[in-house]
Amino acid sequence: MTITPSNYLFNYDPHYKANQLICGYGQTAIITGWTVKESVARYLTSKEYAVIGNLYSPTRGISPLIRNLLANPHVASLVILQSTKEDQNAGGCQCLLDFLSKGFRAGVDHIGKDVWIINSNVLGYIDIEIPAEVLELIRESIVYREVESISKVVDHVKELNKKEKKKSWSNPLIFPFTETSSKIRPGTKYCHRIEGSTIAETWVRILHRIKTTGRVRPTEYGKWQELINIVAVVTDEPLDFYFPEPNYLPIRREFINDYISQILDDSSQREGIKYTYGQRLRSWFKKDQIQQVIDLLVSDINSSRAVMSLWDVNDYDNNDSPPCLNHIWIRTIDDELSLTATFRSNDMFSAWPSNAMGLRALQIHIMREIQNRINQKLKIGPLVTVSQSAHIYNDCWEYADKIVDAEYETICREKKYADPSGSYLIVIKNNQIFVEHITPGSGEIVNCYFGKSARKIYNKIAEDSPGIGIKHAMYLGSELQKAEICLKDKSYHYQQDKPLTVKS
Numbered sequence: 001m002t003i004t005p006s007n008y009l010f011n012y013d014p015h016y017k018a019n020q021l022i023c024g025y026g027q028t029a030i031i032t033g034w035t036v037k038e039s040v041a042r043y044l045t046s047k048e049y050a051v052i053g054n055l056y057s058p059t060r061g062i063s064p065l066i067r068n069l070l071a072n073p074h075v076a077s078l079v080i081l082q083s084t085k086e087d088q089n090a091g092g093c094q095c096l097l098d099f100l101s102k103g104f105r106a107g108v109d110h111i112g113k114d115v116w117i118i119n120s121n122v123l124g125y126i127d128i129e130i131p132a133e134v135l136e137l138i139r140e141s142i143v144y145r146e147v148e149s150i151s152k153v154v155d156h157v158k159e160l161n162k163k164e165k166k167k168s169w170s171n172p173l174i175f176p177f178t179e180t181s182s183k184i185r186p187g188t189k190y191c192h193r194i195e196g197s198t199i200a201e202t203w204v205r206i207l208h209r210i211k212t213t214g215r216v217r218p219t220e221y222g223k224w225q226e227l228i229n230i231v232a233v234v235t236d237e238p239l240d241f242y243f244p245e246p247n248y249l250p251i252r253r254e255f256i257n258d259y260i261s262q263i264l265d266d267s268s269q270r271e272g273i274k275y276t277y278g279q280r281l282r283s284w285f286k287k288d289q290i291q292q293v294i295d296l297l298v299s300d301i302n303s304s305r306a307v308m309s310l311w312d313v314n315d316y317d318n319n320d321s322p323p324c325l326n327h328i329w330i331r332t333i334d335d336e337l338s339l340t341a342t343f344r345s346n347d348m349f350s351a352w353p354s355n356a357m358g359l360r361a362l363q364i365h366i367m368r369e370i371q372n373r374i375n376q377k378l379k380i381g382p383l384v385t386v387s388q389s390a391h392i393y394n395d396c397w398e399y400a401d402k403i404v405d406a407e408y409e410t411i412c413r414e415k416k417y418a419d420p421s422g423s424y425l426i427v428i429k430n431n432q433i434f435v436e437h438i439t440p441g442s443g444e445i446v447n448c449y450f451g452k453s454a455r456k457i458y459n460k461i462a463e464d465s466p467g468i469g470i471k472h473a474m475y476l477g478s479e480l481q482k483a484e485i486c487l488k489d490k491s492y493h494y495q496q497d498k499p500l501t502v503k504s
């Protein structure tokens, strides 16, 4: 009896990101880049491929892919699909191709960890735990082809399946994987208000908050650390966007224009592309919602009906990847145009900075369009994002920690004096502690407190002004205690903001 090639079955056994892969029984691994993997799988039978999976990031995605291939040495060929703008921006597939054709060298990643760096114009890393000779073995043993459309993937895979089956090029090889753990402090689970002047600053504060108090929980993608409802308020992102020097954000300025177009511009439905936010906003519901909001606010700048919706109730039934960004509200107050957006689920490490920049671009666009049509000067107000599941995936924990270690202290050191809750002037008068509460900037007196006990006064202030800044509250506690000491021990003289001095 002759055995036809299709009778051979190989079991693909994924060791990493198993639930993100479509596994089959053939010898060809298909890497779909940013194209939805199911849109390739539907044209093939499971005997025709070994595995089908996405490759998003050259720094984080190539290592698990190579580890899985080493654990499955029956894979003889790779078909690498690069067909979307996102593939060009992220460069994952290009970097993988460069690994195969140009190799790699020893180096360190941007947090100082030893890694293999791929010889490519795109920055890509491979875990140092995989020995160099093993990486050379995989480069010599696997054949590969780059293709630019789903139909070409299918044709090529079918062609490969006509050929003789190949012998495995090695025994399965598995290498250790160092997973970083997290020391978590107690903290509230729900609703965190995090404010920063720029997207970059706010991002570092978000990373710090999730890494220190977020709950670690399993998800279908592996582990992540999560807080529920992070309300991020970006107060002063400049119109041309701030990128720190050196840039510690996970995005580059060149990437942002393409991303902005995904939020601002309509796009037609294409196989393999999930959706774009622009499409949801401009045409999905047969209305241009961005234009609706502009028209509404031109006719009534105070309207509280400026809502854009991206969530379609049908997403429950027929969308494997329903939009993470769900609602956007525009609201003007004191001539400031603010934008608030809600996300059902938000990857705060890899996605939030570009999400925030895209939304800021939308906010600027809407403000300028309204400005052009009305006789009223508008200012750009804050950008607010509400992320219901605000999470960081475990493969980013180490990077997140390094960024927090490098940047958080510096950011916190920048003094911000203006507490929107106002200021407090403390003196000793008539043998009592006397406190005046004044408005920020204009300094009008709105309330006063007096008594002999610091504790009673600060408790009352905390009850009256629960929105007071945390550092401001701590400062007031220590100032009031100093005043109480001076009241009790007449040899000391009290002066706000000055060290305790003995009266001469």
Ligand SMILES: O=c1ccn([C@H]2C[C@H](O)[C@@H](COP(=O)(O)O)O2)c(=O)[nH]1
Pocket (backbone or CB within 6 Å): 320, 321, 322, 324, 325, 345, 346, 347, 348, 351, 352, 355
């Ligand atoms: O604009 C986006 C699109 C996706 N994601 C992240 C959130 C989740 O980590 C993942 C989507 O997974 P699901 O919730 O759809 O399973 O992608 C974002 O943060 N922002």
